[in-house]
Amino acid sequence: MVTMLPPKAKLMLALREHRMHHVLWHTVRDNWEAQDEGEPVFSDSEKQRIRDMGWEPLRPSLDKDRVPKENNKSGEDFLFMHRQMILHVNTLLSEIGDTSYPEVVGWARVPPPNDPDYPVPPVWNSAPDYIKSRKTDNYYSDIMMQRENYFTTSENLSGMTLGQLGSQLEYRIHNPMHLRWASDPGEERPLVFPSDADAIDTKWDNPSYDYLADPYSSHVNYIFWKLHGWIDDRINDWMRANKITGEVPWSVEWDKNIMPQHGLIHEPHLMAKMDDRTNDIINRMEEVVKIVNKTNLITPFSVIDDGIT
Ligand SMILES: [Cu+2]
Numbered sequence: 001m002v003t004m005l006p007p008k009a010k011l012m013l014a015l016r017e018h019r020m021h022h023v024l025w026h027t028v029r030d031n032w033e034a035q036d037e038g039e040p041v042f043s044d045s046e047k048q049r050i051r052d053m054g055w056e057p058l059r060p061s062l063d064k065d066r067v068p069k070e071n072n073k074s075g076e077d078f079l080f081m082h083r084q085m086i087l088h089v090n091t092l093l094s095e096i097g098d099t100s101y102p103e104v105v106g107w108a109r110v111p112p113p114n115d116p117d118y119p120v121p122p123v124w125n126s127a128p129d130y131i132k133s134r135k136t137d138n139y140y141s142d143i144m145m146q147r148e149n150y151f152t153t154s155e156n157l158s159g160m161t162l163g164q165l166g167s168q169l170e171y172r173i174h175n176p177m178h179l180r181w182a183s184d185p186g187e188e189r190p191l192v193f194p195s196d197a198d199a200i201d202t203k204w205d206n207p208s209y210d211y212l213a214d215p216y217s218s219h220v221n222y223i224f225w226k227l228h229g230w231i232d233d234r235i236n237d238w239m240r241a242n243k244i245t246g247e248v249p250w251s252v253e254w255d256k257n258i259m260p261q262h263g264l265i266h267e268p269h270l271m272a273k274m275d276d277r278t279n280d281i282i283n284r285m286e287e288v289v290k291i292v293n294k295t296n297l298i299t300p301f302s303v304i305d306d307g308i309t
Contacts, residue, residue, distance in 0.1 A: 071164065107226045
């Protein structure tokens with residue numbers, strides 16, 4: 001059965017600060033080491049400005065050739081940050097108290113083609129090839145289903161670190177899921193906005209902009225929480241496969257009350273309270289948005305490793 005997010009939850013997720021957090025989190029870590037025709041995407045001085053705003057990625061997720069970095073624990077960052085997002089939404093859902101949607105529950109299985117509840121939205125003419133090619137039935141049977149089996153088999157999970165698991169999940173199945181279930185957004189947010197613009201146009205803050213293929217909007221879409229619930233459940237599989245009980249053995253000492261590189265405490269009512277500190281966090285994000293406004297950016301979710309493991 002399909003349950004949509006309660007409207008109040010959708011409104012909170014559509015707030016500009018949550019949109020900026022999600023798009024910057026993915027964009028900065030995917031582009032930190034990347035090069036375009038031998039030139040770094042971010043110059044040293046741009047990196048320094050990003051650092052000054054508190055937005056240096058904990059660990060870059062891709063190397064200069066845009067190959068996922070599986071062994072630097074950036075995969076743990078991916079799993080931890082999205083688990084924090086789920087916790088945050090669960091806190092909000094419990095405050096809302098809608099009995100039809102008490103908490104985030106991930107897909108039990110990746111929906112096959114013609115799934116009655118989660119059919120693949122049709123391709124549209126102007127869709128980029130990296131989206132079109134992930135919507136076919138063959139993509140499901142030849143790649144996605146194999147990957148699902150791979151990531152749910154305990155012999156595979158017991159042979160990898162948590163960081164390797166996170167990185168492989170992100171680029172081998174999570175990104176394709178975002179693209180496969182994306183619907184025609186009508187008008188698409190330009191991923192590089194005009195260079196004379198100094199901010200993301202507020203028209204993209206409308207709750208109706210919930211395009212799954214853009215990190216500025218994906219988390220506003222109810223399918224985001226189904227697919228991220230599925231991703232998050234793989235942490236539990238991995239612990240079981242490695243006979244680990246209790247707390248997740250993250251390599252990093254996280255402050256579990258704070259969203260990484262965001263600073264906002266994940267209590268929804270506190271987020272709604274706009275004090276000086278909150279304003280400072282938002283202003284710093286607006287600054288980083290200006291710095292990452294570049295033509296040679298890697299678009300998060302477009303980097304996919306389709307090689308068969
Ligand atoms: Cu994300």
